[in-house]
Amino acid sequence: MQDLHNEVTGLRRQMAFFRVYAIVTSVFILAFIGYGFRKSSQDDIIKSLRAEKIEIVEPDGTVKLSLFNKENLPPAVVNGKKMSRQGGDEAGLMFYNTEGEECGGLVYNGKGKNGKGQNELSITFDKYNQVVQLSYIQREKGDDTKGLTVFERPSFPVDQMMATLDSIRSKVKNEQEQQQVINKLKADGYFGYTRMFAGQQGQRTGIFVRDTKGRIRLEMIVNEQNEPEILFYNEKGEVHKKINY
Numbered sequence: 001m002q003d004l005h006n007e008v009t010g011l012r013r014q015m016a017f018f019r020v021y022a023i024v025t026s027v028f029i030l031a032f033i034g035y036g037f038r039k040s041s042q043d044d045i046i047k048s049l050r051a052e053k054i055e056i057v058e059p060d061g062t063v064k065l066s067l068f069n070k071e072n073l074p075p076a077v078v079n080g081k082k083m084s085r086q087g088g089d090e091a092g093l094m095f096y097n098t099e100g101e102e103c104g105g106l107v108y109n110g111k112g113k114n115g116k117g118q119n120e121l122s123i124t125f126d127k128y129n130q131v132v133q134l135s136y137i138q139r140e141k142g143d144d145t146k147g148l149t150v151f152e153r154p155s156f157p158v159d160q161m162m163a164t165l166d167s168i169r170s171k172v173k174n175e176q177e178q179q180q181v182i183n184k185l186k187a188d189g190y191f192g193y194t195r196m197f198a199g200q201q202g203q204r205t206g207i208f209v210r211d212t213k214g215r216i217r218l219e220m221i222v223n224e225q226n227e228p229e230i231l232f233y234n235e236k237g238e239v240h241k242k243i244n245y
Contacts, residue, residue: 066094070109077101078159083166090120102126110138147199152212153192161191189214211235 053072056065066074070091075082077100092107103126110119122135136146154161165182172178185191193214198207206221219231232241 062096062098062100064096066096068092068094074102076158076162078157078162081159083159083162143202145199145201147197147201149194149199150196151192152195154190164190 051067052069054067055063057063063077068074068091070089073090074094077083077096080100089109089111090107091109092105094105095103097103104124106121106123108119108121119138120136122133124134125132133149133151134147135149136144138144164185168178168181172181193212194210195212195214196207196209199205201208203224204219204221206219208216208221209218211217215233215235215237217233219229219233221231222228228245230243231239234240
């Protein structure tokens with residue numbers, strides 16, 4: 001009987017020891033896990049990042065957003081193909097749709113000296129056949145433009161337009177002559193036309209509406225003398241009716 005009592009007492013002591021051991025071990029394990037999570041969350045925080053270009057991509061590598069400086073303007077992506085594009089001093093953001101094609105962006109540049117200069121900022125939202133752009137252009141001479149513009153693109157694909165520009169740049173080496181050829185295409189409507197502008201042009205503020213050929217047809221504005229007026233234009237760009245208030 002005495003032996004049985006001693007054995008039970010020993011088992012109780014062992015159980016008490018294992019209970020304490022389990023509690024202490026559990027505390028250490030929980031503390032270790034908690035520290036690990038805390039350390040991991042701190043490691044995910046980047047306080048400062050310097051880069052010339054950053055891309056946000058989907059798991060399959062499709063680019064959804066590109067942040068770039070003026071030396072890293074992304075190529076245009078059309079029908080899955082990367083097309084070269086000639087930029088100026090723009091830096092900013094580009095947005096891409098689910099197919100990886102450009103669908104809008106924010107670009108800006110500026111330069112000045114002795115308190116004078118010019119700045120350009122535009123936010124663009126692309127559609128398959130139309131572009132909406134919010135822009136601000138500050139010029140040295142003071143003829144600033146700021147407002148919302150609606151462009152209408154031609155019916156043919158954008159990659160055809162980009163191929164035309166590449167062809168001009170490869171065949172015409174002089175930059176001034178290149179620009180003359182491009183300006184001629186613009187005047188002929190090859191790149192599409194501006195259909196509407198709502199904002200300020202110089203000292204004139206209002207809505208400026210153009211027809212399918214890019215010709216100004218209607219202005220509803222407050223003019224340089226702070227007078228409200230509506231102007232109707234004919235196909236030659238001449239005012240044929242004017243309403244003043």
